Amino acid sequence: MGARLRVFLTREQDKTLLNLRTEDVPQKVKDRAEVIRLSAHGWYVEKIAVHLNWTPQTVREILHKWKRLGMEGxxxxPGRGGKARWKEEDIVFLEECLKKEPRTYNSPQLAKKLESDRLIKLSPDRLRRVLKKRGSIGSGL
Structure with a gap:
């Protein structure tokens, strides 16, 4: 069995991590800060894992990342997840088409128009979700 994995914090670091609980940061960041604080207060990796309903390996990864990167960890x-296949200008183009042209479009027609005019291939469903999120819905989608 290897050495016990534990981090040590200064009072300032502990206070900063504690204050993250009340700030507007993602829940994952708050949970990671709690893992680090619990370790600094003497909790074993396994106990932290049980407390948060995580695997011990996840807790270890967070602690190693803290030792390597500090607060940045x-x-x-950035750059996680799939990248958008479209640009803002592409959606603005479609919105202009919807405003200027007298006809109404459904989402498969808009997807074809986007592919033929701008060489951007989006599924009708994805296009509908993008337009709906922007508030562009209202032209027969």
Missing amino acids: LWEL
């Missing part, structure tokens, strides 16, 4: 790295 609490946040997600």
